[in-house]
Amino acid sequence: MHTNQGDPMNIQFKKGVLEICVLSVLAHKDCYGYELVAEISKKIDISEGTIYPLLHRLKDEGHVTTYLQESAGGPPRKYYRLTESGRKEEHEQKEEWMQFAASVNALLERKNDAAE
Amino acid sequence: MHTNQGDPMNIQFKKGVLEICVLSVLAHKDCYGYELVAEISKKIDISEGTIYPLLHRLKDEGHVTTYLQESAGGPPRKYYRLTESGRKEEHEQKEEWMQFAASVNALLERKNDAAE
DNA sequence: ACACAGTATCTTGCATCACAAGATACCTAC
């Protein structure tokens, strides 16, 4: 798969963020790994070598459960579904991200030294 | 030093972001390391074990130059000043961050599955 | 003189997480 939109994009920026992205997509609908890569790559480049370990981590932590489902042309798909704990985590991490991004923006957009 | 505002804050979120934060503060005025920690910690918790390696990296990459200056009560301060390359880097990374944050927000704020 | 706190710089070892590259396997079409 290869669905990036040109730029290499700073890898470091993604640290920790891809987890909340996955949780957020799963909050809308159950997905299988390959599908998640395609879905998220519309906005942020992500590779399969990233998604599978991430999904296994989320399962180990009890934030998702899985079920297998046949597919037309290919091996069976492993779907991931958010648990209650996963929904709570999605909400908390989203809040955290929003606050973090706001803090960074406040730092970057300050045009004068005198400010506070 | 200890200037955080309560929360532990997701460490992973900071990866790569602290660099643009440092560049951004230096774009306003020359600073020494200890001062940068205090300045940035108003918004985002950062430790000294992070700032010094980061500043050395920026110097190795030619984005900053340094000069020593006596201080009233304590050892001399090493001030960091942005180079032309540093200003360019500051601008580019800021653009990159803004676009990245916008992409993440777009993913997180999508309320319906049907969207695109 | 001595100890201690505040200021200031720097280093070492550790943890986390994304990625590239590749292995595996299923199915369809040629």
Place this chain on the structure above:
DNA sequence: GTAGGTATCTTGTGATGCAAGATACTGTGT
């Protein structure tokens, strides 16, 4: 059977933030 698209997973590497500590200068209190 060979190639390509679908799909999952693993291994090793790299980047970078942190805790903890070492170093050193200055001023204050005893």
